[in-house]
Amino acid sequence: MNTPPIAVAMSGGVDSSTVAALLARSGQPVVGLTMQLWNQRRLPELSVEGATGRCCSLDDAYDARRVAEQIGIPYYVVNFERQFEARVVEPFIAEYLAGRTPIPCTLCNNFIKFDQFLEMADAVGAEQIATGHYARITFDQESLRYQLRQAMDDSKDQTYFLFGLTQAQLARSLFPLGEMHKSEVRRLARDMQLAVAEKGESFEICFVPNGDYAAFMDAYLKQKSAAAAPVHGEIVTTDGRTLGEHAGVHHFTVGQRKGLGLATGEPLYVIATDARSQRVTVGSNAELLRSTLRACDVNWVSIAGLPAPARAQVKIRNKHVAAPATLYPSSAAGPVEVRFDEPQRAVTPGQAAVFYDGDLVLGGGWIE
Amino acid sequence: METVQRFYFDYNATTPVSPEVLETAVACLGQVYGNASSIHHFGQQAKQTLETARRQAAALIGAQPREIVFLSGGTEADNLALLGIVRHAKHTSRHVITTTIEHPAVLNTCAQLAREGVAVTYVPVTADGLVDPGEIRRALRPDTVLISVMHANNELGTVQPVAEIAAIAHEAGAYIHVDGVQALGKIAVDVDALGVDLYSVSGHKIYAPKGVGALYVRRGTPLGAIAFGGHHERERRAGTENVPGAAAFGRAAELAGEQLETDAARLAGLRDRLESAILERIPHTGVNGNRAARTPNTTNIYFDGLEGEALVIGLDLRGFAVSSGAACSSGAVEPSHVLTAIGLSADRARASIRFSLGRANTAEQVDALIEAVAATVAHLRKLSPVTV
Numbered sequence: 001m002n003t004p005p006i007a008v009a010m011s012g013g014v015d016s017s018t019v020a021a022l023l024a025r026s027g028q029p030v031v032g033l034t035m036q037l038w039n040q041r042r043l044p045e046l047s048v049e050g051a052t053g054r055c056c057s058l059d060d061a062y063d064a065r066r067v068a069e070q071i072g073i074p075y076y077v078v079n080f081e082r083q084f085e086a087r088v089v090e091p092f093i094a095e096y097l098a099g100r101t102p103i104p105c106t107l108c109n110n111f112i113k114f115d116q117f118l119e120m121a122d123a124v125g126a127e128q129i130a131t132g133h134y135a136r137i138t139f140d141q142e143s144l145r146y147q148l149r150q151a152m153d154d155s156k157d158q159t160y161f162l163f164g165l166t167q168a169q170l171a172r173s174l175f176p177l178g179e180m181h182k183s184e185v186r187r188l189a190r191d192m193q194l195a196v197a198e199k200g201e202s203f204e205i206c207f208v209p210n211g212d213y214a215a216f217m218d219a220y221l222k223q224k225s226a227a228a229a230p231v232h233g234e235i236v237t238t239d240g241r242t243l244g245e246h247a248g249v250h251h252f253t254v255g256q257r258k259g260l261g262l263a264t265g266e267p268l269y270v271i272a273t274d275a276r277s278q279r280v281t282v283g284s285n286a287e288l289l290r291s292t293l294r295a296c297d298v299n300w301v302s303i304a305g306l307p308a309p310a311r312a313q314v315k316i317r318n319k320h321v322a323a324p325a326t327l328y329p330s331s332a333a334g335p336v337e338v339r340f341d342e343p344q345r346a347v348t349p350g351q352a353a354v355f356y357d358g359d360l361v362l363g364g365g366w367i368e
Numbered sequence: 369m370e371t372v373q374r375f376y377f378d379y380n381a382t383t384p385v386s387p388e389v390l391e392t393a394v395a396c397l398g399q400v401y402g403n404a405s406s407i408h409h410f411g412q413q414a415k416q417t418l419e420t421a422r423r424q425a426a427a428l429i430g431a432q433p434r435e436i437v438f439l440s441g442g443t444e445a446d447n448l449a450l451l452g453i454v455r456h457a458k459h460t461s462r463h464v465i466t467t468t469i470e471h472p473a474v475l476n477t478c479a480q481l482a483r484e485g486v487a488v489t490y491v492p493v494t495a496d497g498l499v500d501p502g503e504i505r506r507a508l509r510p511d512t513v514l515i516s517v518m519h520a521n522n523e524l525g526t527v528q529p530v531a532e533i534a535a536i537a538h539e540a541g542a543y544i545h546v547d548g549v550q551a552l553g554k555i556a557v558d559v560d561a562l563g564v565d566l567y568s569v570s571g572h573k574i575y576a577p578k579g580v581g582a583l584y585v586r587r588g589t590p591l592g593a594i595a596f597g598g599h600h601e602r603e604r605r606a607g608t609e610n611v612p613g614a615a616a617f618g619r620a621a622e623l624a625g626e627q628l629e630t631d632a633a634r635l636a637g638l639r640d641r642l643e644s645a646i647l648e649r650i651p652h653t654g655v656n657g658n659r660a661a662r663t664p665n666t667t668n669i670y671f672d673g674l675e676g677e678a679l680v681i682g683l684d685l686r687g688f689a690v691s692s693g694a695a696c697s698s699g700a701v702e703p704s705h706v707l708t709a710i711g712l713s714a715d716r717a718r719a720s721i722r723f724s725l726g727r728a729n730t731a732e733q734v735d736a737l738i739e740a741v742a743a744t745v746a747h748l749r750k751l752s753p754v755t756v
Contacts, residue, residue, distance in 0.1 A: 031685070074684070074685060123681065125682075
């Protein structure tokens, strides 16, 4: 083992398989690793036949293993189930119970994929890791910082989920797909005759079958014999009228319209949820608009920090079109106040606010 | 990647087919294609091959040929023994005793029995991985029908006091089944001296192919069937016999008998060389389980502060095949049930590695393995220093 290998995080999907194949084809030593994060048999009542969002299913590891065999690289499944449960699943549930709408993918990136996985990379003697993320990393000679940039393929860009990466993590990471379009990736996968070339996309939260996070939470909490989520609360309007009842704030997210169980004339949306009073406030679409937000636990990525207010484009959820705003930093590491030029719909506590300057990811934080 | 020279130190997981056995199997596959139940010449030829194999298998464990039932492997043997005894027993005999360190083939069959309404007692083991016969005696109930104890443990190599437990079983009017998969070929087995009623063995642990095994059933032991069909294997296992598999098993058993003493002495020497070098050179290590009463080829060593998974991968990248826990539990998050049963913390159980040696291993290979373990552990400990 003279040249240190690159550790490729292989999920069994077309993206990471193509990354592994491209690196192997270029002649670099590669070790393929699949992270086993969640045991699908853990909550058997959720195992519906044909469920989607099946992370870490045996099928995925099978696919990854098949690709590794095809391209002739050493391959291992590594088990991070304990860490995933502690650092991703538990906080995910705590956030929902606190009336916020969490993003487990960001936690997974921060604490598993670019943390535990890097440790495993160290263990196999790899200096660098490569993943199938759609994002780009550049190095700025002037500031001597690694910078994170949006992917060439706008529709696949994943920088919203990567704002928590540190300089040390970026320094060791390769995102070979950042310069490519998805269609090109698929074409390459076909050209290299990878077994997963025609495999479908995954969209939902990987450990939650069928995207039904409330059912997942109920089953998980029941298994843990934790106190069940409060099952009773009121749905009220912004002007104080009580419209009905609900089975816990964790069933609701800001901006949600469907599933309120209300029959009213005008369309109603969730404006806010409050875990303490178990109150869900609903109102009109116009009442969802906010022109400011506070982002806490800010991580600066491409810049060292913000000494003075600055212009930026801010994304408040993955599919949000980044909106022009001014960032007002407080103290050095304190929260950042974001003032949008135009009010934005459904600013949701628990989601991330990610600050961009063009394609450059300045940093981001969690919406309070 | 450059090709690495590869060395195998995982013989408890499985063994390569030995050249002599391969010859027997290939010859049989190519030439003996009759159905052993047929009347004609081809059938008779197959039947003769099958019965030769049965005599060879029986000879290795001191049994009568008619007491050997050929099966698909150790798992089926364990299933047939447990389910067969209990299903044939009176409805008032609904209690089974086993131990906490059995193979999943026994533990999960017991779990199935429990679902069928049978009471199962799991007897704990001592901190050095041995079953205390006194515990077995204490677990007895008037309705105990079967005691199932492994001969040698797959992860630790510890050899259980089977003869003593068999005597206790018979005193109480219960049957005794022994999972001998990890003992066969490594230590001498005599079913009469041990006094067992049922004994499971597997081909691929003794240099025969996967897919063949056998259950020894002492004459007169009543056994219900678990699969239904023709009258094969004295009504004990329906299905056309796997004649090439049985022939290979028989030949492997014959060789195991011839080589047992020399193999055992040589492998114990190599194992001790490996073990003492690791304990001497690498701090925060120790042996799991009793070091005297164990199979000669096995050692299970903890490396505190490490993830066994990382060590297995690191050694594999250097060309050395070892295992953390049993092959079956790899990729599982739960630490080995055997190691936790002997009282290891979850951390120490996860930090443990099994080295199991076999015929192809040499002193040079062992020395190379020692260097590789030292280097891999040093690398991993540099990344996360031990805090014990």
